[in-house]
Amino acid sequence: MFQALPYEGNRSEQFSAVLEQLKSLIHDEPSSIANLANASALLNSFLPDINWVGFYLYDGQELVLGPFQGLPACIRIPLNRGVCGTAAAERRTLVVDDVHEFPGHIACDAASNSEIVIPLVKDGHLLGVLDIDSPLKGRFDHEERQFLEQFAQIISLKM
Numbered sequence: 001m002f003q004a005l006p007y008e009g010n011r012s013e014q015f016s017a018v019l020e021q022l023k024s025l026i027h028d029e030p031s032s033i034a035n036l037a038n039a040s041a042l043l044n045s046f047l048p049d050i051n052w053v054g055f056y057l058y059d060g061q062e063l064v065l066g067p068f069q070g071l072p073a074c075i076r077i078p079l080n081r082g083v084c085g086t087a088a089a090e091r092r093t094l095v096v097d098d099v100h101e102f103p104g105h106i107a108c109d110a111a112s113n114s115e116i117v118i119p120l121v122k123d124g125h126l127l128g129v130l131d132i133d134s135p136l137k138g139r140f141d142h143e144e145r146q147f148l149e150q151f152a153q154i155i156s157l158k159m
Helices: 011-026 032-046 082-090 142-157
Strands: 052-058 062-070 076-078 094-096 114-122 125-134
Touching: 011 032, 011 142, 032 052, 032 062, 032 142, 052 082, 062 082, 062 125, 076 082, 082 094, 082 114, 082 125, 114 142, 125 142
Parallel strands: none
Antiparallel strands: 052 062, 052 125, 062 076, 094 114, 114 125
16 A cells, blocks of 8 residues: 655655655566556656656657656657657657757647656667656756666666
């Protein structure tokens, strides 16, 4: 059973607690969809000042919307298009402080102003991306990026 409680400790300790919660949530569950759904719900309950968090899954040709928390979203994203497609194609994390200045940005939610996208990669193969949007410009810092990359790595290993 999960109960939303305030996280205690400093930011690093809170990040560690969320990573442990994630490991516990997905430990015995073989369904990737169930694990991604719980992972997006966990991040949505933990991260302040976000308006969308979820996953796009790579089907061999493009990214397809997976489990998420937020407003309805774009369903398909070609590789090399927008922040998600670029991060997936380049297999690297992208932090965009102002999405309106990103060439080819795909505006699924007009309220989004900044974004972080972390590729999900396992054994060198692209599985998808973790995408998080915020209504605040410059919302995602280096420490949070490292935390989210660890989060994505844990998820990738279970897919």
